[in-house]
Amino acid sequence: MSKHQLSNFIGGKFVDPINSAYLDSCNPATGQVFAKVPRSGKEDVDDAVSCALKAFPSWSEQPTQFRSKVMLKIADILESRLDEFAKLESQDQGKPITVAKAIDIPRAIYNFRFFATYILHMVEEQRTLDGPIRALSYVQHMPVGVAGLISPWNLPLYLLTWKIAPAIAFGNTCVAKPSELTSLTAYKLCGVFNEAGLPPGVVNIVFGLGPDAGEALVCHPEVPLISFTGSTLVGNRIAELTAPMCKKLSLELGGKNAGIVYEDVDLDECVDACIRSSFSNQGEICLCTSRLYIHHSIYNDFLNRFVTAARNFRVGDPSDPNVNMGALVSAQHYEKVKGYIELAASSGGVVHCGLGVDELPQDCRGGHYIAPTVITGLTESSPCIQDEIFGPVVCISSFQTDEEVLKKANGVRYGLCATLWTKDVNRALTISRKLRVGTVWTNCWLVRDLHMPFGGMKMSGVGRESGADSKHFFTEAKTVCLRIK
Structure with a gap:
């Protein structure tokens, strides 16, 4: 089996890790090395966040129709390459090819289509206050900024796109870190972003280990929001690291x-x-x-x-x-x-x-x-x-x-x-x-x-995502009050 050597995706370009270090990723079905995955560090994450920050003003100001159109194009390209992505997902994670074809890749496609459509039908709340002072108040849901997205190895593309799609739909840019065990479909997705015309820097993907790339992303002062799916142990660590910075957290953790x-x-x-x-x-x-x-x-x-x-x-x-x-x-x-x-x-x-x-x-x-x-x-x-x-x-x-x-x-x-x-x-x-x-x-x-x-209760996590819950998580609600004379 041929080996794949992956690169990070930063600012719309494929770039090697600054330290030139790579990890072996094995095919679970055979136990043989299947790919070389970048072992990125803080410097790579810093570069990715810088590109995301640079892209944020323009992307966040784009009309929802433009963001929706790009996301629908991403979904269309993914759908046209469903068999290719399903084969890679099966080889990389060990799941049956039938499961990848029937569940994982179709759901990744639907994640983009769902949020691309959702943002076209949002209605903001408004109220008129009658009294000594009359006023009109309304809510604006504003993009947060650079979203840090960390996804697990069990449903690699399914759960990575579950985070990327709402993050960019609501006007954020992002830096994502997939699991180092199952990185291949995330890498292939980067080419889809370019083909669909997603502006450089809107989505950046950095590969590597949790204690290296993951922790650097979680602790970055210019990343105000972290969405994480994974173990309760790592979720606890993220909560501990981010508490002093008051970051927005969505933690989808373990289950029994x-x-x-x-x-x-x-x-x-x-x-x-x-x-x-x-x-x-x-x-x-x-x-x-x-x-x-x-x-x-x-x-x-x-x-x-x-x-x-x-x-x-x-x-x-x-x-x-x-x-x-x-x-x-x-x-x-x-x-x-x-x-x-x-x-x-x-x-x-x-x-x-x-x-x-x-x-x-x-x-x-x-x-x-x-x-x-x-x-x-x-x-x-x-x-x-x-x-x-x-x-x-x-x-x-x-x-x-x-x-x-x-x-x-x-x-x-x-x-x-x-x-x-x-x-x-x-x-x-x-x-x-x-x-x-x-x-x-x-x-x-x-x-x-x-x-x-x-989302979960108890040690299964903090927060909820989906539909309106994703809107609330990936945006900041701003109340605007206008006096009426």
Whole structure:
């Protein structure tokens, strides 16, 4: 396989890192080096911020119709190259090519189209004050400036564009730092920006490690806003670093999401959906279900069906269109997930299926594969129940009452999302209200309306994005009061 050598994208140009240092990025399916990624430092970030600052006055003053037109052109070009981007995403991250084609790249395209259209239909609030002094007051949502955007490795283009699109739609310029593990589609996106006519400096992308490039971006005095998706540990670090500077923060962090299954469900439909919510993208989605609580009256039936379905979930070469699950993103992450499974087994848990993958193509035998793993018999205090594993590992237990399952579902430090399976509408409304999470899906999973707020409670993050919430985050609301005589 040919290797890709990436460059930073600063001021509309591809430039090498100032220190000439590069990182190896491996293909998860084979374990072989796939690309050379810049190991950028503070100087590279400083250059990128300078270009973003220079581009800001002109871009922020452009009519919304102009910004919308450029963003729609970006979406059109991405769509015309969907297969190319999907192949790169699969090779770079380890996800099945079918997932990249059906979800990742189409959603990246839609991110640009959604916000390109959204900004054309915004209505600002205004009020007339009658009294001793009559006045007209109205709100202007003004661009903040240079946005610092840090995206994760699990949905590389999907989540990078989820940040870039609203940032530039609302008139900001930005400096983005993708994950050093999955940088290739971000690099290819830079060429799309130029082809679409995005002015130089509006979007700048700097590659590198979090402690180097990421921290330099977070701490830069000319970057007033940080949008970060990643681990709770890093999110805490960002909050600590930015607190003295009063920066605007949006932190979408970890999840340990519960699925609650009541006795009145259609088991065939429910098991199929729970398999997808548990093992899609190798379980490497912050919204994946990693804890399943099943009503005691159907527990054995559900468990047997779920284990059978997990065993039939085909794992292998991500380029194979018949594969359901690919490889974990890195050797380090593989060892982490494997460690949790081994801990569960040594702590009294029953591992019904999973861990090793016996049949792999010759080229994939150096890759990082773990089969869908189902575990029962653990206490609620177990690390496998409490910690975000971020892999194809699901822990299943039973419950009898609403009070019991709510205590279990809410009994972790995370609060990103939950799934609820029942035909009883009153029960669904009651349980949803009592779940301490940012999103509850009832009888479905990963259905996203981009107008609706997205974010987490507790240690799953700070702030919300989507639609109006993105407008509020990526702008500053200014009240203008005009006296009427």
